[in-house]
Amino acid sequence: MTPVDYESMKDEELAKRGQTDLNAFTCLLKRYEYPLLQYILRISHFPIDRAEDILQEVSIKVWHNLNEYNNEMKFSSWIYRITHNETISEFRKARSRREMQKIEWDESRIESLPSRIDISSDLNKKITAEKIGKVLSILSPQYRSVLILKFLEDKNYEEISHILHIPAGTVATLLHRAKNVFKNILEREQSQACQFHY
Secondary structure, three states, X not given: OOOOOHHHOOHHHHXXXXXXXXXXXXXXXXXXXXXXXXXXXXXXXXXHHHHHHHHHHHHHHHHHHHHHOOXXXXXXXXXXXXXXXXXXXXXXXXXXXXXXXXXXXXXXXHOOHHHHOOOOHHHHOOOOHHHHHHHXXXXXXXXXXXXXXXXXXXXXXXXXXXXXXXXXXXXXXXXXXXXXXXXXXXXXXXXXXXXXXX
């Protein structure tokens, strides 16, 4: 009997097989383990162990709901939506208990954010990952999420629409507002820093 080559299968095929085949399901989860963990860390204030706990909950929810997955939607959008909802839910609980932690950002990715959002090049040269992280951390969850999905996770409007469960037109509006708020806060932070040095 020829062994099954799970690695070469598309996500949607693995999701279908994963409903009855634990090996297919395990392969699918391994494929998304690292990107989802990074996404959880990017949109939350949680330390790595808390993010890993959320990822475990996501895995359980995916397993319980895999038979409800509609393969007309990209599997990546479906699993990101579950991850997003679980993370935001935990974020709200933590905020209500005032358990917020310092955000850890992936500097190599986050430093590219201002240029991707079209902030002036002169300003870009003075911006550090720490400053960008500070701005992202004070944005509302909806603005932070849409910026991260678009510019750090490289999701298109349709995928963001599925993940956030909002119309594509709303994604465009939200992204436009989020970019403006991000720019304004970052420019204000930079301006205050310049005044402080003088």
